[in-house]
Amino acid sequence: MLKTRIIPCLDVIKNKVVKGINFKNIRVMGNAVEMAKYYSLSGADELCMLDINASYQNRKTFIKTVESIAKVINIPLTVGGGVSDLSDITNLLNAGADKVSINSAAVKNPKLIRQASLRHGSQCIVVAIDGKRHKNRMKVVVKGGREITKNELIPWAKQVQSLGAGEILMTSMDTDGVQNGFDSNMLKKVTSSVSIPVIASGGVGSLEHFYLGHLTKSTGLLAASVFHSRKYKIKTVKKYLSSKGVPVRL
């Protein structure tokens, strides 16, 4: 049986893992390579790392960090943040990423999804979608939620699937960083309208939140703070889920 994936997410600046609340008040949580190694050894099913400050100078260090991480882990690695064109995708895959996540560049230029999946295969193209409620509608937002786009969430999710995305990384900006649980309502709407895997992201604070995330039919559950702060070990989360009857890799 296919297992629900538990995915720690590293928000990275250069080679440091950071955490901010709603993308503000950023603080350093640790060294990216060390943390990646630790998660790989302690039972993570996959790792996600995002360059959250992809300026030209930071980018070089970030790519080196990707290379270093790819050398020390043997679980899949998804990398994103600041991916703007095909050459960024190729560079990250060459650095050792297994999947590359595209976000605002896909909103700006949806054709990029098709081009990338034709060149590298759908299996390594993840489209990250940031969703937010605005005037009673679910909208796609960019720039950490600061900019509301014209895209409606559900039609956009369907469109990225038809353009060849292999997976959706779905973050609710309404719940991200506040540890009150995933946005079940938003996630269920997305998982029921696409047939590609959906990773739930944004808002985990307790063990039960992971279980509620599983109930949305998301096949990957992403979390950052609860792991980085050592509130929960990955094994603890998996044992809990397993006790609730959720298939996990123990």
Place this chain on the structure above:
Amino acid sequence: MKKKVIGLIDGQSGNIGSINKAIKDIIKGRPYQLKIIKSHFNYTSFDKIILPGQGAYATLMSNLKKLKIIQPLKKYLKNNSSYLGICVGMQILSDWGYEDKTTRGLGIISGDIKKFRNKKLIIPHMGWNTINLNKDDTIIANCFDKKDFYFVHSYIFQNIKKSDVLAFTLYGKKFPSIIKKGNIYGVQFHPEKSHKHGLNLIKNYILKS
């Protein structure tokens, strides 16, 4: 003592970094050497060949053709020499692939590569899933029965002879996850991404098979 030569084919179908590193770690201090195959090669000068692959069947076949690898690889396989194909590297052992367009495969293990048909399934089949052994074998000797490996694919080996299937996995229905004919192995999952069990499988293939 003469070193055994392992060939790792770079079919320009995804990154070979992880598998390259895994092999290097395994053969360190042992009488093996690793050579990367990127073009036509002398098929008699390799003891083992590993072909990892991601992406589409048609793409990998056309890349191998461009690199002039198909002909020596076919001779190597017809000679029943030791081979491990990973994901699409396993799929192209079949007669035909039906991804994107109909593509003729290497025709070493009879069968076709077709998409999961169940409309209710989330596709690609992505994540960790269990392998169930049909029979024991040297490369799966370390109690791999019911262990999880990392999969990412939308197409499966169909119309294969039951005797060529070493292990199967359940996703909607049973599909072959490890196949074997003579000295030729194929795995649908990615052992290089499957943590310790995956590394043990590569190790067994290199050192024991």
